[in-house]
Amino acid sequence: MRREGSPFQGLGAVALKELADNLSSARMMVLELLIVLTALAALYGAIDSLRQNTAEDPFLLLRLFTVDRAPLPSFVAILGFLIPLMAIGLGFDAINSEHNRRTLSRILAQPIYRDALLMGKFLAGLATLAVSLAALWLMVIGLGLIFLGVPPGGEEIARSLAFLVIAVFYAGVWLSLAMLLSVVFRSPATAALVALGIWLFLTVLWPMLAPALAQVIAPPDPRYAMLGLDTPDTAIWAQTLARLSPNHLFGEAMLAVLSPTTRSLGPVFLDQLRGAVMGAPLPLGQSLLIAWPQTVSLIAGTIILFVAGYIVFQRQEVRA
Amino acid sequence: MSSADNNDVKTSDNIVIAAQGLTKSYDGVRVVDAINFDIARGEVFGLLGPNGAGKTTTILMMLGLTEISSGKVSVLGHDPARSPLRVKRKVGYLPDSVGFYDYLTASENLAYTAKLMGLRSAERTHRIAAALARVRLSDVADKRVATFSRGMRQRLGLAEIIVKQADIAILDEPTSGLDPQATLEFLNLIEELKAEGITILLSSHLLDQVQRVCDRVALFQSGRIVLMGAVADLARQVLGAGFVVEVEAEGTGLARRLATIPGVTNVEAVAADRFRMTAERDVRADAACAVVGANGSLRRLSVDEPSLEAIYARYFQDQIAPSGAARHAA
Numbered sequence: 001m002r003r004e005g006s007p008f009q010g011l012g013a014v015a016l017k018e019l020a021d022n023l024s025s026a027r028m029m030v031l032e033l034l035i036v037l038t039a040l041a042a043l044y045g046a047i048d049s050l051r052q053n054t055a056e057d058p059f060l061l062l063r064l065f066t067v068d069r070a071p072l073p074s075f076v077a078i079l080g081f082l083i084p085l086m087a088i089g090l091g092f093d094a095i096n097s098e099h100n101r102r103t104l105s106r107i108l109a110q111p112i113y114r115d116a117l118l119m120g121k122f123l124a125g126l127a128t129l130a131v132s133l134a135a136l137w138l139m140v141i142g143l144g145l146i147f148l149g150v151p152p153g154g155e156e157i158a159r160s161l162a163f164l165v166i167a168v169f170y171a172g173v174w175l176s177l178a179m180l181l182s183v184v185f186r187s188p189a190t191a192a193l194v195a196l197g198i199w200l201f202l203t204v205l206w207p208m209l210a211p212a213l214a215q216v217i218a219p220p221d222p223r224y225a226m227l228g229l230d231t232p233d234t235a236i237w238a239q240t241l242a243r244l245s246p247n248h249l250f251g252e253a254m255l256a257v258l259s260p261t262t263r264s265l266g267p268v269f270l271d272q273l274r275g276a277v278m279g280a281p282l283p284l285g286q287s288l289l290i291a292w293p294q295t296v297s298l299i300a301g302t303i304i305l306f307v308a309g310y311i312v313f314q315r316q317e318v319r320a
Numbered sequence: 321m322s323s324a325d326n327n328d329v330k331t332s333d334n335i336v337i338a339a340q341g342l343t344k345s346y347d348g349v350r351v352v353d354a355i356n357f358d359i360a361r362g363e364v365f366g367l368l369g370p371n372g373a374g375k376t377t378t379i380l381m382m383l384g385l386t387e388i389s390s391g392k393v394s395v396l397g398h399d400p401a402r403s404p405l406r407v408k409r410k411v412g413y414l415p416d417s418v419g420f421y422d423y424l425t426a427s428e429n430l431a432y433t434a435k436l437m438g439l440r441s442a443e444r445t446h447r448i449a450a451a452l453a454r455v456r457l458s459d460v461a462d463k464r465v466a467t468f469s470r471g472m473r474q475r476l477g478l479a480e481i482i483v484k485q486a487d488i489a490i491l492d493e494p495t496s497g498l499d500p501q502a503t504l505e506f507l508n509l510i511e512e513l514k515a516e517g518i519t520i521l522l523s524s525h526l527l528d529q530v531q532r533v534c535d536r537v538a539l540f541q542s543g544r545i546v547l548m549g550a551v552a553d554l555a556r557q558v559l560g561a562g563f564v565v566e567v568e569a570e571g572t573g574l575a576r577r578l579a580t581i582p583g584v585t586n587v588e589a590v591a592a593d594r595f596r597m598t599a600e601r602d603v604r605a606d607a608a609c610a611v612v613g614a615n616g617s618l619r620r621l622s623v624d625e626p627s628l629e630a631i632y633a634r635y636f637q638d639q640i641a642p643s644g645a646a647r648h649a650a
Contacts, residue, residue: 003404009438013432013435013436102415105380106413109415110433111437113405317386
């Protein structure tokens with residue numbers, strides 16, 4: 001049966017209202033403050049480290065994103081950790097709060113489809129994250145200009161913009177997951193706890209579990225072990241399993257985009273090195289090609305989780 | 321009761337809601353079971369029944385907010401399952417315990433739903449101001465809804481229906497939990513909407529309120545409509561006759577004269593000068609004529625209209641009695 005009208009009728013109204021709510025909410029402000037402070041600390045460490053160690057680097061600005069100084073991790077590593085927190089903070093009560101406020105049936109009694117409500121909330125969440133990340137990006141560029149005194153090159157800007165886009169997709173995965181959980185669980189507290197549990201599992205536990213599981217699936221060959229090498233099958237399995245975590249995918253994509261000398265994100269075989277000039281940076285296009293599978297995986301993850309939330313929401317009873 | 325039984329005051333042209341065999345099942349359990357009813361334009365129709373009887377589910381099916389398992393319903397000539405947007409453009413809905421965004425003001429809450437209705441900015445501002453004035457919330461238009469009482473929230477919900485300029489207003493338990501003053505104010509607002517010709521579907525379990533504003537009622541029981549019609553019709557059907565007229569007069573042969581009035585089913589002499597008449601209609605005028613015609617002197621005339629509560633109580637008493645007797649016999 002074909003539905004009358006557009007599923008996106010009212011989408012703009014929902015998205016704008018949610019965007020205004022997100023940007024003015026105390027929760028979002030606290031999260032943004034936390035991220036800015038942490039990012040500033042990481043940047044301070046990076047700038048200090050670069051001033052001491054780097055004599056000449058064609059990609060000085062990019063190193064602001066990736067260089068760390070113990071005990072602080074790099075700016076990118078901090079974002080990899082905090083972006084999910086921000087996305088979960090925006091999405092965990094997207095739908096269940098409408099149920100609990102008893103606004104859902106009233107809103108859906110207006111001439112809109114459920115599609116517009118869910119999509120509007122998702123787009124508003126993603127726009128909020130994009131605005132926050134863009135502000136952070138500008139902060140890095142600005143601080144780089146002020147403290148390093150070197151204007152960024154065109155390729156550096158392009159690579160850092162690629163970082164921004166991939167970071168938004170990465171945030172999208174967590175936002176979709178949080179929104180799915182907000183549809184599934186009526187209690188926002190339960191949705192938040194489950195989302196945080198998944199985040200901790202995929203960010204902290206999975207990187208430890210993936211190699212162990214890989215060794216069970218493809219036991220290491222002792223001959224490689226005697227040579228001090230990883231068994232290729234085991235290494236490939238470990239990498240494949242690790243890539244189930246969005247955090248790992250984001251880390252790999254960032255490595256390819258922000259470190260121009262990165263030539264591969266998996267095990268490197270000798271034939272792949274034939275003719276390569278070691279240490280030479282790859283052109284931007286080549287780096288993007290390396291990061292492409294990870295980026296597509298993040299987009300696919302976002303879409304799959306959003307569609308799952310959409311299906312569950314469509315089947316749900318509106319009655320509060 | 322079939323819809324055909326109630327078509328005497330309606331024509332197919334002015335019917336705005338028509339349900340035929342409307343059914344909703346959850347996991348094989350029928351919560352709304354093949355109901356039929358028609359509602360005419362401008363009518364105030366009451367859906368009565370205990371909690372869980374299927375009233376809200378019926379409403380949600382009319383709005384296209386829940387799937388229909390079988391049967392069909394037409395709202396303003398549209399099928400809510402196929403054309404929900406057309407239906408929702410013309411139907412205002414005030415849910416049970418209506419919720420608003422507490423952190424927004426009354427105007428902002430209405431502005432959001434007005435945007436969802438597709439109203440342009442100037443039109444939106446004008447309609448919102450008019451609606452808030454209408455429900456007497458103008459002075460708190462810029463206050464956050466968090467500070468509103470339940471009665472104010474209900475009125476704000478009604479303002480939303482006014483902003484929409486709906487042809488049909490569906491009100492689900494609108495006065496439940498309101499204090500008497502707020503209830504009175506709300507019922508007055510419903511009567512104002514009725515006077516403007518808006519069709520109103522009122523779901524409630526508060527019988528006296530339903531009786532005050534509704535032209536016809538449908539009594540729900542376990543997902544079925546077991547009684548439907550005007551209160552007087554239901555009184556005739558369930559109570560035999562619903563009007564009790566008390567006459568206090570002096571004269572000779574009054575009881576005999578009063579008994580001959582058409583529609584009177586019984587005359588009881590309570591005292592030498594007091595008579596209690598049971599009738600199918602309000603027969604006060606005829607009774608006064610009868611007393612005067614008998615050269616009597618009329619001192620007092622009063623009528624007790626049939627009460628929905630009495631009809632409801634008697635109906636369920638009658639339903640329980642045979643099964644109780646059967647159990648006793650067994």
